[in-house]
Amino acid sequence: MEPVDSETVVLRPGVLGSEVDCPVRWCRSSRARRVSLRIDARAGAVVVTLPMRTARRAGMSLLATHAAWVMQRLAALAPPLPFAPGVEIPLGGRPHVIRHDPAARGGAFLDGATIVVSGAAEFLPRRVRDFLRAEAKRRIALLAEGHAATLGVKIAAIRLKDTNSRWGSCAPDGTLAFSWRLVMAPGDVLDYVVAHEVAHLRELNHSPRFWAHVERLTPNREKAQDWLRDNGPALLRIG
Structure with missing residues (x-):
């Protein structure tokens, strides 16, 4: 799997939902046969995996379709806990x-x-x-x-x-x-x-x-x- 880049995408969870910023990591995989989503708990982002010849707009479409699920899963993540004095x-x-x-x-x-x-x-x-x-x-x-x-x-x-x-x-x-x-x-x-x-x-x-x-x-x-x-x-x- 090859990481492509990261960006913040604006999603609207639900028909009446307000727009929210969603951190996205884009990856391409020679083994992928379809576009897929998963949550990267460590990065606090959604990972969109694309087959090698699939346009990014297909990933954006899947993100828009599953916006509510993505934002719910990201919101459920524990807050990051750094290695720092007093932590x-x-x-x-x-x-x-x-x-x-x-x-x-x-x-x-x-x-x-x-x-x-x-x-x-x-x-x-x-x-x-x-x-x-x-x-x-x-x-x-x-x-x-x-x-x-x-x-x-x-x-x-x-x-x-x-x-x-x-x-x-x-x-x-x-x-x-x-x-x-x-x-x-x-x-x-x-x-x-x-x-x-x-x-x-x-x-x-x-x-x-x-x-x-x-x-x-x-x-x-x-x-x-x-x-x-x-x-x-x-x-x-x-x-």
Whole structure:
């Protein structure tokens, strides 16, 4: 998929609705067979995907037809939450306050329910993000190794990504990939996603055998799926 550009489009949700500004990201895809819309929670915009030879006016027509849906979905997004001093962000599902201490050493580290960040203020967002990624890698690796031992499988590697839709994935070569943002979710949610991907090392499908492996590894499936459906998009708005 090739990003084309971004712009603000004026939409009118409903016959009697007033005009509103809508942030739009245009993309072209060689695999797309029709024009489609999706909400990019992280960017707070609607993404319009066009087949390679389709004119932009077709995307505008689809936007106009679904204007009410688009604006409703955008309005329902959680407000963006930056990495900044005094901001409270979740870690393991529990609130932690970011505190800037220029004289401290060690980049960013935990002090109880506080994430202390050292150094110059302009480095704070990157250092918080680096801390969360490192903490995600540590927690995910610990869970994955335990689940892999239970199933008698081997993990080729663990990768961290920052995806918009998939919380985890398993490649045919045994590489597991996870969104680092899962470290902000409750522990039982993280455990479920890790167990889900480790189970794919035995069954690279979603057959009854696969789900039996997941049930063996974690009791958190239904609760975690509900939490990710209801709260997952808000994690994309942090940082």
